[in-house]
Structures are given as C-alpha cells and as structure tokens.
Amino acid sequence: MAEFDRLTSRYNSWIKALQDNGYRLTQPRLAVIKVLAQSDQALDASTLHEKASEEYPALSLVSVYRTLEKMEDLHLVTRVHRNEHCxxxxxxxxxxxxxxxxxxxxxxxxxxxxxxxxxxEKVEAFSGYQVTDHWLQLFGRCPECIS
Amino acid sequence: MAEFDRLTSRYNSWIKALQDNGYRLTQPRLAVIKVLAQSDQALDASTLHEKASEEYPALSLVSVYRTLEKMEDLHLVTRVHRNEHCxxxxxxxxxxxxxxxxxxxxxxxxxxxxxxxxxxEKVEAFSGYQVTDHWLQLFGRCPECIS
DNA sequence: CCTTTTATTGAAAATGATTTTCAATAAGAT
DNA sequence: ATCTTATTGAAAATCATTTTCAATAAAAGG
Structure with a gap:
C-alpha cells in the first residue's frame, strides 16, 4: 500500500539522517523513531515511551526525551501545542x-x-513588524472521530 | 494619550468582570491584573510575579497562577505558545x-x-475534517527591535 | 462602624514533567 | 577481536505547577 510505503520510507530516511549526522543507530533510538515515523498522530514523550517499549522493553523515558531532542535539532520532528496538553x-x-x-x-x-x-504581507505593512515565522494550526475532528 | 486610556480601561473592565462574577477584589489579584492589563507583551507566570511584586511585595507566585486561572476562565486572557518558552x-x-x-x-x-x-473551507473539503478551532500566530520582530 | 462569614491568601508539601549526573554498556571504527 | 567513546538506564536534581491547610482580609449584615 502507498500509505505503508510512505511511512516506511520516512523511517528509512530518518535512519539515514541520523547516520549522516554521526549518530549511532542504537536500539532505543530505533525503537523511538520507528514509532514516531510510522504514526500519523501527535504523540507526547510518555505515550511515545509506552508505544516504543513494545518494540524495545528496556527503553527508558530518558532516552525518549534525548531522541526527540536530536530529531528536533535535525528538523525531522516538529513540536505542536494544544491548549491543554501542550x-x-x-x-x-x-x-x-x-x-x-x-x-x-x-x-x-x-x-x-x-x-x-x-x-x-498585509499584517507586516500595517504593523511594521518583520515576520520571520508563522504558525497555523487547525483543530477539529477527523473523519473517523466524526462518525 | 489614547494608548494609556486603552490600557487603563482594560484594567477597569477586568475589575468589573471580576466583581460581576462574584470574585473579591484583593490586593494580590489587583496587582496581577494591573500588570497584565497594562502590558502589551506576552508574560509568563514568573515574569508576571516579578513585575506585580513591585506593586504588592507580599505577592506569592501561587496567587499569580490562581489569578491567571480565573482570568482564563473568564476569557479575559489568552494563553500563547512559543517553541521554547511555552x-x-x-x-x-x-x-x-x-x-x-x-x-x-x-x-x-x-x-x-x-x-x-x-x-x-478548502482544507475541510480535502481532508474530511470538521474544523472547530484555528490558531494562527505570526512571529517576528517588532519595529523597535528591528532598529 | 463593628462583627461575622467565607473566599482568598501565603507557606510548605506534593506532584509531574523534564534534565542532569554518572558508572556501565554497546556501536562502530581500527 | 579489541578499543574508543557515544549512548544508555537508574537515580538524583531541577523546574513549573498544583494542592493542602491554617491564617487573613474582603465585603455583607447588623
């Protein structure tokens, strides 16, 4: 399936990115990125730890944090915010x-x-601000959760 | 000045909102909302505590959190997120x-x-999601910080 | 005013998430 | 196969936030 391929290739490209940047391919790391690469949901550290532990039971939560930090540095993952769970x-x-x-x-x-x-551009003109970044998030219900 | 009036009237309307909702006008509360009402910057709890302490030195950080909670409930303040300081x-x-x-x-x-x-609307049509909320934030430099 | 009621307070303890420290381990180079 | 060193997990430390609780002060009623 196309969906499977897309998620698997994301996992593979992340592995390559880690290698290219001199990071070792350890089991804890691979377990974490495997889950995140193949998920289409926003996951927090503790949920990620839970899921990746099925892959590699000895996994520590600390390693999840450390892996996320590196992935973020490499711009492979993005942090998202919601009002409650942040x-x-x-x-x-x-x-x-x-x-x-x-x-x-x-x-x-x-x-x-x-x-x-x-x-x-309009806001820049009015405000005199120089916009360097923008952040647009929509919240709602996905098709499955509507029905 | 118009700017002064705007910020002062925000302070006054917040006081009224607190009263209308049966909250007491205590010194700690007034100190906190005074700072926030008259500020045009996003402030976190600890910065707010620092500034409001000039107004009322005995102010505790706990009261800042409690006041913010109530102000948020009354929709008088909004929580914002940035990547680092959240x-x-x-x-x-x-x-x-x-x-x-x-x-x-x-x-x-x-x-x-x-x-x-x-x-x-376009995204809704494509994705099948039902959008209930959206969140648009721009980041950049204000005129003063550019020069 | 003065008293009374009770929401609100600050201090301290508790919680929860994240980070740091450190000795042990395992990835990957030689 | 061995060596080097990045990476690990456990435990301790830190940091933000929340809860508990006895003391206080707002504001309502006399």
Missing part, C-alpha cells in the same frame, strides 16, 4: 507547512498554506 | 482573533484574520 511531536513539516490535529484522537493532516502569504 | 499570557482576543509576537521582546500585535476562512 508538548506533543509529529513528523516534521517537509515542504508542506501547516497541520490540522484531531482533538479527539490526535490524528494529523498536513496541508499547504500558500493562501496566507497575502495576509502576512 | 506558557505565556496576553490580554484576551476580543473580536480580533489572531496575534503576532515579537521574538525579541514579546510585544504583541493583534490583527483580524478573516482571510483564512477560505483556506479553512
């Missing part, structure tokens, strides 16, 4: 810049937001 | 829905974002 991670935004999160199950949908460039 | 508060979004934050000094600029409704 630190979750998703596979990084490669090209497509924005995301929508299902409030119920955390499932993420990526979309491109070229439409807001005009808005940004 | 929980800061600004005066609530009354009507205008979006904000831009200066990365350097935290100064907030509000703007309306009607322009993204079209985008949201």
């Amino acid at each position: 630190h979750a991670f998703v596979a990084g935004l490669e090209g497509h810049q924005h995301l929508m999160i299902c409030e119920q199950c955390g499932k993420v949908y990526y979309f491109s937001g070229d439409d807001i460039h005009g808005l940004i | 929980h800061a508060f600004v005066a609530g979004l009354e009507g205008h829905q979006h904000l831009m934050i200066c990365e350097q000094c935290g100064k907030v600029y509000y703007f309306s974002g009607d322009d993204i409704h079209g985008l949201i």
Whole structure:
C-alpha cells in the first residue's frame, strides 16, 4: 500500500539522517523513531515511551526525551501545542507547512498554506513588524472521530 | 494619550468582570491584573510575579497562577505558545482573533484574520475534517527591535 | 462602624514533567 | 577481536505547577 510505503520510507530516511549526522543507530533510538515515523498522530514523550517499549522493553523515558531532542535539532520532528496538553511531536513539516490535529484522537493532516502569504504581507505593512515565522494550526475532528 | 486610556480601561473592565462574577477584589489579584492589563507583551507566570511584586511585595507566585486561572476562565486572557518558552499570557482576543509576537521582546500585535476562512473551507473539503478551532500566530520582530 | 462569614491568601508539601549526573554498556571504527 | 567513546538506564536534581491547610482580609449584615 502507498500509505505503508510512505511511512516506511520516512523511517528509512530518518535512519539515514541520523547516520549522516554521526549518530549511532542504537536500539532505543530505533525503537523511538520507528514509532514516531510510522504514526500519523501527535504523540507526547510518555505515550511515545509506552508505544516504543513494545518494540524495545528496556527503553527508558530518558532516552525518549534525548531522541526527540536530536530529531528536533535535525528538523525531522516538529513540536505542536494544544491548549491543554501542550508538548506533543509529529513528523516534521517537509515542504508542506501547516497541520490540522484531531482533538479527539490526535490524528494529523498536513496541508499547504500558500493562501496566507497575502495576509502576512498585509499584517507586516500595517504593523511594521518583520515576520520571520508563522504558525497555523487547525483543530477539529477527523473523519473517523466524526462518525 | 489614547494608548494609556486603552490600557487603563482594560484594567477597569477586568475589575468589573471580576466583581460581576462574584470574585473579591484583593490586593494580590489587583496587582496581577494591573500588570497584565497594562502590558502589551506576552508574560509568563514568573515574569508576571516579578513585575506585580513591585506593586504588592507580599505577592506569592501561587496567587499569580490562581489569578491567571480565573482570568482564563473568564476569557479575559489568552494563553500563547512559543517553541521554547511555552506558557505565556496576553490580554484576551476580543473580536480580533489572531496575534503576532515579537521574538525579541514579546510585544504583541493583534490583527483580524478573516482571510483564512477560505483556506479553512478548502482544507475541510480535502481532508474530511470538521474544523472547530484555528490558531494562527505570526512571529517576528517588532519595529523597535528591528532598529 | 463593628462583627461575622467565607473566599482568598501565603507557606510548605506534593506532584509531574523534564534534565542532569554518572558508572556501565554497546556501536562502530581500527 | 579489541578499543574508543557515544549512548544508555537508574537515580538524583531541577523546574513549573498544583494542592493542602491554617491564617487573613474582603465585603455583607447588623
């Protein structure tokens, strides 16, 4: 299936990125990135630890934090915020810049937001600010959680 | 000055909102909301505590948290997120829905974002999600911090 | 005013998430 | 096969936030 391939190739490209940057391919690390690469949901450190422990039972929560830190440095994962539960991670935004999160199950949908460039320029003109970054997140219900 | 009036009237309307909702006007509370109402920057609990302590030295950090909680319940303040420093508060979004934050000094600029409704509808159609909320934040440099 | 009621307070303890320390281990180079 | 050193897990430390609780002070009623 196309979906399977996409997620597997993400896992493989992350492995390559780790190697290319001189990081060792350890079992704890591989367990963590495998889960995150193959998930389409935003996951926090502790949920990730839970899931990756099935893969590698000796896994410590500390290693989850450490792996996330490195993945974030390499821009492979992105931190997302919600009002309540605040630190979750998703596979990084490669090209497509924005995301929508299902409030119920955390499932993420990526979309491109070229439409807001005009808005940004307008706001820059009015405010005198220089915009360096923008952050657009939509929240709602995914098709499965609606029904 | 118009700016002074705007911030002072925000302070007064917050006082009224607290009274209308049966909250007592205590010194700790007044010190906290005075600082936040009259600030145009996103402030976190500890910075707020620092500043409000000048107003009322006996102020405890606990009271800052408790006051923020109530203000949030009353929708008088809004929680904002940045990648690093994650929980800061600004005066609530009354009507205008979006904000831009200066990365350097935290100064907030509000703007309306009607322009993204079209985008949201498009994303809904493609994804099958039902969008219930959206979150647009711009980051950059305010005029003072550019020069 | 003065008293009374009770929401609110600050200090201290508890919690929860994240980070640091450190000796032991295992990845990958030689 | 051995060596080097990045990486590990456990435990301790740190940091933000919340809870507990007895003392206080707002504001309502006399």
